[in-house]
Amino acid sequence: MSRTFLKMNGLGNDFVVVQTLTQNFEPTPEEIRAIAKRGDGGIGCDQVIAIDPPKAEGASAYVRFWNSDGEETGACGNGTRCVAWLLMQSAGKTEVAFDTVAGRLSGVAAGEKLVTVDMGPPRLEWSQIPLAEAMDTARVELQVGPIDAPWVHTPVCVSMGNPHVVFFVDAPVSDEFATKTGSLVEHHPLFPEGVNVGFAHVESRDHIRLKVWERGAGLTAACGTGACAAQVAAVRRGLTDRKAKVEFESGALTIEWRESDGHVIMTGPVSMDFAGKLPEAVAA
Numbered sequence: 001m002s003r004t005f006l007k008m009n010g011l012g013n014d015f016v017v018v019q020t021l022t023q024n025f026e027p028t029p030e031e032i033r034a035i036a037k038r039g040d041g042g043i044g045c046d047q048v049i050a051i052d053p054p055k056a057e058g059a060s061a062y063v064r065f066w067n068s069d070g071e072e073t074g075a076c077g078n079g080t081r082c083v084a085w086l087l088m089q090s091a092g093k094t095e096v097a098f099d100t101v102a103g104r105l106s107g108v109a110a111g112e113k114l115v116t117v118d119m120g121p122p123r124l125e126w127s128q129i130p131l132a133e134a135m136d137t138a139r140v141e142l143q144v145g146p147i148d149a150p151w152v153h154t155p156v157c158v159s160m161g162n163p164h165v166v167f168f169v170d171a172p173v174s175d176e177f178a179t180k181t182g183s184l185v186e187h188h189p190l191f192p193e194g195v196n197v198g199f200a201h202v203e204s205r206d207h208i209r210l211k212v213w214e215r216g217a218g219l220t221a222a223c224g225t226g227a228c229a230a231q232v233a234a235v236r237r238g239l240t241d242r243k244a245k246v247e248f249e250s251g252a253l254t255i256e257w258r259e260s261d262g263h264v265i266m267t268g269p270v271s272m273d274f275a276g277k278l279p280e281a282v283a284a
């Protein structure tokens with residue numbers, strides 16, 4: 001039996017979304033890689049998302065995320081907005097809650113194909129990132145490049161249900177720089193589970209420019225949890241106010257690290273690209 005998917009994206013960070021209410025989907029890492037491959041029979045995406053039936057009361061679904069390298073991950077911010085939009089559309093509602101391995105998330109409609117999601121509180125302890133050793137996560141002892149003239153240094157670490165390291169840079173970085181530096185840091189021994197690597201340039205107290213080298217997916221057009229992590233990191237360093245625009249070359253998200261409950265609130269667009277059938281090789 002052939003199975004269906006939806007192709008969606010948030011600011012160009014793109015997803016193959018499989019709704020598993022009526023179809024089984026327990027992919028191996030190899031199958032995820034085949035689906036995510038761009039060209040050569042693959043559909044092509046940064047992440048694969050499965051929307052499963054709920055496991056707990058109060059939730060509309062249980063959601064799983066995989067990177068294009070085949071590994072499962074705990075969180076995906078742009079994907080969370082897409083899932084929230086889909087669930088709201090199918091239920092004819094303007095708010096929704098669903099569970100992930102990293103906890104409960106919720107979303108509300110904020111306009112035409114615009115969604116606000118509550119990404120929960122950031123985790124800031126070194127063991128929660130996780131780091132390999134105890135360290136102040138607001139000033140991590142890490143530098144990349146020559147010892148006497150590092151390219152980047154002393155980042156902030158934040159977990160949004162997935163690990164992020166955020167370097168503050170004097171000017172927006174190029175794709176080449178993000179690729180070279182990000183790929184070195186992604187598998188640094190300080191990060192036993194790998195890490196998503198953000199390069200944040202603070203334009204003003206309410207505006208950050210960001211590029212993210214994603215763990216397991218490489219340089220993507222945008223990273224929602226990366227934007228949340230960059231804003232939390234900037235507030236921790238006293239560089240921005242609680243609410244800021246976090247801008248990628250493909251567009252912007254509004255991120256607020258809410259003072260009242262410490263949750264991170266993200267607002268941004270959702271795009272539906274097309275629907276299709278999974279190739280037989282991965283649909284068996």
Ligand SMILES: N[C@@H](CCC[C@H](N)C(=O)O)C(=O)O
Nearest residue numbers: 076077078162214223224225
């Ligand atoms: N693109 C995502 C993040 C996807 C997961 C990440 N690469 C990881 O391994 O943690 C987003 O929008 O947050």
